[in-house]
Amino acid sequence: MSKHAHPDLADVPVTTVLSSLSDPLRLGVVRLLSDGQERQWGELDAPVAASTLSHHMKVLRSAGITRTRDEGTRCYVHLRRDELDAHFPGLLDSILNAPELGVTTVGIKRTR
Template sequence: MPDHSSPPDSEITLPRLLGALSDPTWIGIVRVLSDGAERGWGQLCAPVAKSTLSHHLKVLREAGVTQTRQEGTRCYVTLRRETLDARFPLPPAGAAVRGGRRRRRRARDPARRAGLTAGTTPPGGTGQAAVLRAADR
C-alpha cells in the first residue's frame, strides 16, 4: 500500500511550498481545494492522465500543501489551510507593506550610461573611445 502521509508541520518549508505552487496544474488543484471540502481524486477534473494527476497530488502532498486520506481503494484530498496559515502567516488584505521603491542603481557600463542599446552607434563613431566620449556628454 502506498504511503500517503503528509510531512509534519515542522518540516514544511517555504521553498518546497513555493516549488509546489510553481506549476499551473498544481495551482488549479489548490484553487479547487481552497473551499475546504474534501475531494476524491476522481472529483478533481484536471486535463491530465490519471498517472500524471497522481504525480501532481504527490508533489503537493510531499510539500505539505495537501493531506490525503485513504478509505479502501479510494483516496480523498484536502488542503492543509490551517497548517499553512499558522506556519506562513500573511499580512491582512490591504495592509501597508513597508519599504517602498528602491533606488535604481546607475549602470556601470559606459554604453548603458550613454543610453545606448545593442545595435546603435554612439555619436562620434564606434569603438570604446567613442563610447566613453558619449558617456561624458
C-alpha cells in the same frame, strides 16, 4: 493505516511550498481545494492523464500542502489550510488572491 506520508510543516521550507505551487496545474488544484471541501481523487477533472495528476498530487502532499486519506479503495484529499496559515501566515491567501494568469483550471467531474 494510510500509505501516504504527510510531513510536519515545521520541517518544510517555504521554498518547497513555493516550488510546489509554481506549477499551473498544482495551483489549480489548490484553488479548487481552497473551498475547504474534501474531494475524492476521481472527482478531480484535470486536463492531464491520471498518472500525471497522481504525480502532481504527490508533489502537493510531499510539500505539506494537502492531506490524503484512504477509505477502502478510494483516496480523498483536502487542503491543509489551517496548518499552512499557522506556519506560513498570509502565504496561501496571497497566492490564492493573485491574478489567475497561467493557472490551469481544475474542476469537478459531473456524474450522471
